[in-house]
Amino acid sequence: MAGLREWLNALLGRGIGPVESKSDRLFAINTALVTMEVSVNLRPTGMAALAFKGLEAAQFNRIRDEVRQLLEIARQEADTRVGLAVDEYGYHWVVLRDPDFEDLVTALHLVTSTLEEQGFGKTLLAAVFQFQDERERTVYWIYNFKRGRYYPFVPRGKRERNHAYELQLKAVMAGELPVEPELERWYPLWDIPEAV
16 A cells, blocks of 8 residues: 555655655754854854765756845845856856855855755755864864764865864864764865855
């Protein structure tokens, strides 16, 4: 009987339940911000970005227009600016800037929710939040949508990373954020677009 129900639902275009979304876990970084600022002296730069797999031109244009409309509405409430980019690997980026970190996270969640509602949830790769420490080193907290977890990324030089610092950040933040425990899944994201 369950098989028949699934077949009918598929035939009629109905889902049998909500598709699991891990985008709500993005908000965990809001509550973790206090610990980041106090314990490891990280300050948000006001930049966040969303990376997703390449779409066909028509799909990308539709999504781009919808995201811009949504963020224009949001901009009236907040001071969020948005830019779009495509990197050398064909991944699409939505780059957001807002001096208010909570508004920045909310705007990024709005974009991810829009993509999920349009059926592009499986194309979501990562959300990136940029910080600086007291020595003005750039630190990224990356949210992996497939895993539903965060991990730190600290670039150093052209294609090197500061593994020791990343492990220190993990040790401090593991109780505050859902941190990826498998270090081999801490993928570096080089050349993150920042322009809006």
